[in-house]
Amino acid sequence: MKLIETKNAVGHVICHDITIIIKDKIKDTAFRKGHIVKEEDIPVLLSIGKDHLYVWEKDAAMYHEDEAAVILADACEGPGMKRSNPKEGKIEISAAVDGLLQIDVERLCRINSLEHMMIATRHTNTAVRAGDKLAGTRIIPLVIEKEKMQQVKAIAGKENPLLTIHPFVRKTVGIVTTGNEVFYGRIQDTFTPVIRQKMEQYDVEVTGHHIVGDDQEKITEAILDLKAKGVQMILCTGGMSVDPDDRTPGAIRKSGAKIISYGAxxxxxxxxxLGYFADGTPVLGLPGCVMYAKATIFDLVLPRILADITITREELAVMGHGGLCLGCDVCHYPTCGFGKGV
Known part of the structure; x- marks a missing residue:
């Protein structure tokens, strides 16, 4: 660092906190370490008795922390996001739209393995709303070597940011409620209201609903009728176990959908x-737990379905890591560990 006259300090980096004290009124930090002096700062500095400053000597091989923070944010930020202004080497990135947040975890780890910098994010495959915080970046020292930031640029590349928001594009759903007990009015349908409530959270409209008994042919007909009417996804409730009267899995197979997995x-x-028709329309068979449990497999896959992210059998297999709900007396999902291993 070097000592310079304050009047000549514009553009220089202050290398220590500067405190302002006014008796009985204020004691605070007027300028923090790392602040880049602006023209309008000069009268303020002089008024608090700072005729001279210690500043960092400019080095062509180094970035100021705020300059480097911008490079980290550039590596992260994708469409549908916004960022804060750099401050003390920190930038926060937030969502500007609703959607499914996905993180390139491999590249994130490579950057975080570099020295003197960090990026902290939400978990990948998280549903987010406009305004939600997505990530925070930080340069640890006041200045950092440009060569290190070139490594960040090389890892990040120019094409795909580390963070991506896939907007929710599926906006209509058809429901097939199965079971003789509901079809014949022996019990009230308490499953469909749960599904409708979950759909409302994502602004998805239920545009078709069939109630059918434990008849495989009728279930298949109901699925195909909804498909012909153009719903963007089909949800079948009930009849998903191995009991003799549970015909829903066979009916979904008979509809012509390709089954990705029966079981998760x-x-x-x-x-x-989970299955898909040839045109990509998803059809889901929902087990009974979706009706009464706060968080289930359905809550983990639904944001991906709505964002039109095709789910593979391999991705379902990975959901086993973190896929055990602890059944807390007070459910805190999604602010808990359930599903966070995926």
């Missing part, structure tokens, strides 16, 4: 079924 390593939700 998630509790609650093991008897979940």
């Amino acid at each position: 390593p998630v509790l609650p939700g093991a008897m979940f079924l």
